Amino acid sequence: MPTLHILNGPNLNLLGTREPGIYGASSLADIEQMCRSHAPGFNITFRQSNSEGQLVDWIQQASDSAGIILNAGAYTHTSVAIYDAIRAIDAPVIEVHLSNPHARETFRHHSYISLAARGVICGFGAKSYTLAIDAVAGLETA
Ligand code: CA2
Numbered sequence: 001m002p003t004l005h006i007l008n009g010p011n012l013n014l015l016g017t018r019e020p021g022i023y024g025a026s027s028l029a030d031i032e033q034m035c036r037s038h039a040p041g042f043n044i045t046f047r048q049s050n051s052e053g054q055l056v057d058w059i060q061q062a063s064d065s066a067g068i069i070l071n072a073g074a075y076t077h078t079s080v081a082i083y084d085a086i087r088a089i090d091a092p093v094i095e096v097h098l099s100n101p102h103a104r105e106t107f108r109h110h111s112y113i114s115l116a117a118r119g120v121i122c123g124f125g126a127k128s129y130t131l132a133i134d135a136v137a138g139l140e141t142a
Contacts (some may be wrong), residue, residue, distance in 0.1 A: 002066035010071030
């Protein structure tokens, strides 16, 4: 079975506890369950870290996988290191966000991830993740 890595960045472990108006009521565990149910044809790894270097390590290790779904959290707007890691691997990276950063503060309008990602899905809450799974599945069969 092809492996799909779903990587989550800083503070996403807090989902479901605060700011439900922006990020929805689902916890990260709920989103993981949703992703697993949505993608029976993939071997899924689902991880979260608050550390930029850990995310870089996981991206490098996923180089030969079917794809990476990446919600880099606030590192989206700051991390040249994650941008470089995405550029350095073969696997397609789909950038996802629960919220629509373009409808928020101006500092969220720029994404280093978008410069290197295969595609971007944002603004659909937890559904952004399942839409991204569909996108990777489409690449698999293309
Ligand atoms: O909308 C998204 O998915 C974001 O990647 C979420 C990041 C934000 O910095 C990006 O601009 C957009 C922040 C995640 C913080 O998550 C929290 C969850 C609960 C309570 C507080 C923060």
